Amino acid sequence: MPSPRKEALADIHYRVEPSDLHAHIFRVTLTIARPAAQQEVALPVWIPGSYLVREFSKNLQGLEARQGKQPVKLTQCDKHRWQADCDTRKPLVLSYAVCAYDTSVRTSWLDASRGFFNGTSLCLRVEGQEKRKHTLDIASTTATAGWSVATGLSPLKTDKKGFGLYAAATYDELVDCPVEMGSFWIGRFTACGVPHRFVVAGAAPSFDGKRLLEDTRKICETAIRFWHGDGDKPPFKNYLFMLNAVGDGYGGLEHRNSTALICGRRDLPRSGEARPQEGYTTLLGLISHEYFHTWNVKRLRPSEFAEYDYTRENYTAMLWFFEGFTSYYDDLLLRRAGLIDDAAYLKLITKTVNQVLQTPGRAVQTVAQASFDAWVKYYRQDENTPNATVSYYTKGSLVALCLDLALRREGRTTLDDVMRALWQRSAGGPMSEADLRTVLKDLAGRALDEELDHWVHSTAELPLAELLAAQGVALKDEKPQLAQQLGLRVAENHSVHIKTVLRGSPAERAGMNAGDEWLGVEVQGQGWRITKLDDVSFYTGSHTSLEALVARDGRLLRLPVQLPGLPPDTTSTKGRRHTGTSLAAADTVSLGISDAAALKRWLG
Template sequence: MPIHYSIEIADAAAHLFAIELTIDTPDPKGQILELPVWIPGSYLIREFARNIVQIAAFSKQKTIPIEKLSKSSWRIAPTTGPLTIRYEVYAFDLSVRGAYLDQTRAFFNGTSVFLAAKGFETLPCSVQIKADSFSAMSKQWQVATGLCAAAVNDNGFGHYTAQNYDELIDCPVEISDFSKIEFEACGVPHQMVISGRHHADMERLAHDLRLICEYQIRLFGEPAPFNRYVFMTMAVGDGYGGLEHRNSTALICKRTDLPEIGSEQQSDGYRQFLGLCSHEYFHSWNVKRIKPAAYAPYDLQQENYSRLLWAFEGITSYYDDLSLLRCGLITFEQYLHLLAQTATAVERGYGRKRQSLEESSFDTWVKYYRQDENTPNEVVSYYTKGALVALCLDLHIRAETQNQKSLDDVMRALWNQFGRHFDTLGQGIKEHEWETIAQAVTGLDLTAFFDMALRSTTDLPLSNLLEKIGVQSQLRLASNPTDKGGWQDNPVPSACTWGVRTADDPQGVKLTHVLRHGAACAAGLAAGDVVIAINGLKASASQFASLASNAKSGQCYQVHAFRRDELMQFELVARDAIADTWGFCKSKDSCQVNKEMLATFLRN
């Protein structure tokens, strides 16, 4: 291999990896090295190069000068013969996006640890995960990765290969004393590994994941776009997240979200974890191979702008729970409850009135991934609203084609035109090409729908479209502060609200978000204020919530709050709560047309 990497532990207690990069024939004008500034699938400039703490270059046992060109690039002085670069990377990011190392676990994405040799990115490369270094931490440690093994020992340590730099950085590596189970889906080997303390029922996990994987493979059509697949999960006390890769995914979940041995019940947490696995697996088709032209190829040194994230994240968010329904892991009633929670999350954000889905997709680099106290007022999520748009588009297509076409047909057409041959053609979808293909596949003029759903802030016709498959909708008041949505036979008739989101604080109640047009905003309260007293009595989170539940519209309260270190006084006037909580249930008296549409929706 003209490019070779090796990685080992420099100091586990100090969270330092040691990496060596060897280039057989470096650029005679001076070899340039670059580290990505972001990782595909997580649209934020993360400055991974800040974690390179030492770097040096050598050739023929001589030190070669290095010049830093920018925050993430270096030039090695001209030299002939093999060039070796040795550097250390600080790794203490317990997330799916970066690199992590301590005495219990090692994990890394290539974007955090492997410098790219400019001019050689399209060439094959090899990686050695040094056995002695990692085995010294624990003889029980093993390696899990989507990289192709060339020569490895029984625990997976040794040499791996990648066809190019893009493949190298798209195959994260988990090294720990993890639990492991293997299964096949449509003849393809799959593996689930879980690091961290847990008591998961691995057999049940394998059974449930097989159903999800086989459904999605068959949705797009066999064969699967990979020869093997790895789910890499870190179980923690409190955490949630996932990041897709070409033949693997990195996940984080609460250990209590995993199914317990001996329990046949499906907890809300386990249902959420299955939805996460379903989401990242669906990305194997939708974004890893069917992808925007702006990502084909990725420019990893700067932002890559696209207005299509609603299609790649939103549609994937639509199919993640739908896959659970169609493969029999959840009931239709459970699906409607999850859908109600998604619709409620969108409804409660004033940002849906301020930002379109195309704008949300384009501005993700500076808004969605950089959320602050004003985000609910200005930003709409292309994940959640994108999922609702996908549902509405699916139902609209079904209704207008007399149930002969659906979003499934659009996704299969996109796969056949772009995804199936992406590895050889590398062709991405242009900004408005997605809409053109959807219209060609369905034979419908969808211009008005896309203008409404993607380029305006008009509320979606969710109720009307759900009615066509015999689903009744309910938009009601929240019954309590923890109400996230769902059908209620006897909804609360009236209530008041402060228009805030809060967190506990030792002094009282901290306002984390003040929602536009709410009572707190009208009173002059701001995010970050700590309410310490209401009507002369010490404030607490429970008291603050119960006051709203029992207040009458127009009732005035004297509020004392600290802003920074200044004590301020406000008059807080209770306002009627608005109906912002969705519920859905299957209609008991739907017509035959509704029943037929629902039947096809449920089975594919």
């Protein structure tokens, strides 16, 4: 490939080469055309959209600097920042290697079959010059001769495979456009006049790309029309989906005109398959979620994120809105796009409701506090996480559901109108909770401060049963699964490994600990080996008292367990309609249609 013309290079220019595929090494060269006298460079410690300090600099090695043929002294200032003692009249060239050994969507990966990187994990930030134009040269090697490149960056001079020179207006734009490299499948479609690309790495031969493109197109058109009706164009000229299909995995990360996704290979649609697997619906929900983020968090975003600080945690108490409300709309837009029916949609809501109900931490931490603590709690989960915190994704989506249903019941507006009004009010930019409260008052004709205080800033239960009933949906108590009855989260692999013991549960009262291996049970003097949790029910039958044989730290312990006293025939409790205004009465529920006409007014 011909070398890029020098006049096309920006003042801040990066060259990224997949240098050693088997060692997972990217080689990076950074050229600063006009450096400061004591020019500082720094690698971010986190990536926007994933609220954890990830210390990307741990993968950086061999940093050197020169001007012409002369080496330049580098002084390391802290864990991720360096200072160059340089001449301001000459370009400063830094070279270094990055070990790319993370298959997630958040950092970088390189091996003999695929490369992927986010700029936050590869591209040193030039202090004081972040607002200048940046260019990125993605270099090909003999080892990557059969590869292609996909990225949301604007191409300046590239070959037919996508290798070559790309432009970014700022450092923020550069690191907000991840790069996919390899021999991937690629498809294209147009949504509301906007070109979209979809690349998939790692798909099996049975993969039905045509179906994925058609279903994704429906999601995109539904989202664009949600925000802009049939008139205005979305805030991007093109869009790119990058999906890595693996043996087992799930996740996504939103960007300004692209998203990086990961899913299980078996969750992709298959050729000749009349009815897709449940995992495919989950994948479509992920696609919907990350695409909705293009508006809600990438542009309409917390006021604290008006300017990202890449050097430390960026705190906000608003993730319940930006992640939670997006989680509400991701499945709702699947319903509006005709990709699932009412029953399937209610099943998805049921799953979310039960996830929240079965989290004791909802009585400990508000969803606003959970947002602020994401850096140390949600992204650093351990055996006590369900007891100490609540997910701003799941409870935040239920707050959105409550707000939408409350507005619809009063008949003056909907949450759809509120979201669009917030977009207009903020000009598609930073917003605060005060903006939300103002828009709600303007559109609803009354302040909803009491509701927000109750649902967001307290640990009180949400009035879902009452609000759902008004939309033709009945909420019913159900008999919980055995794990929930016991208060356990387990892994089953030839024995039962206890991962979490829920607060106030029979398992906690018995003295079970996270990390225990549950080996067997003794009932009325008879001992039985168990390999999965269902064995407990099989061997105890109608008995509610047993002894659990567990292994802990090399010791065998006998722990007395008292099971909940549910009668053998649970028809008197299972399916009982929940008539209260909160959800505190049960930790497992189901949703059913009680008034089809009312439901259609909501979902139709």
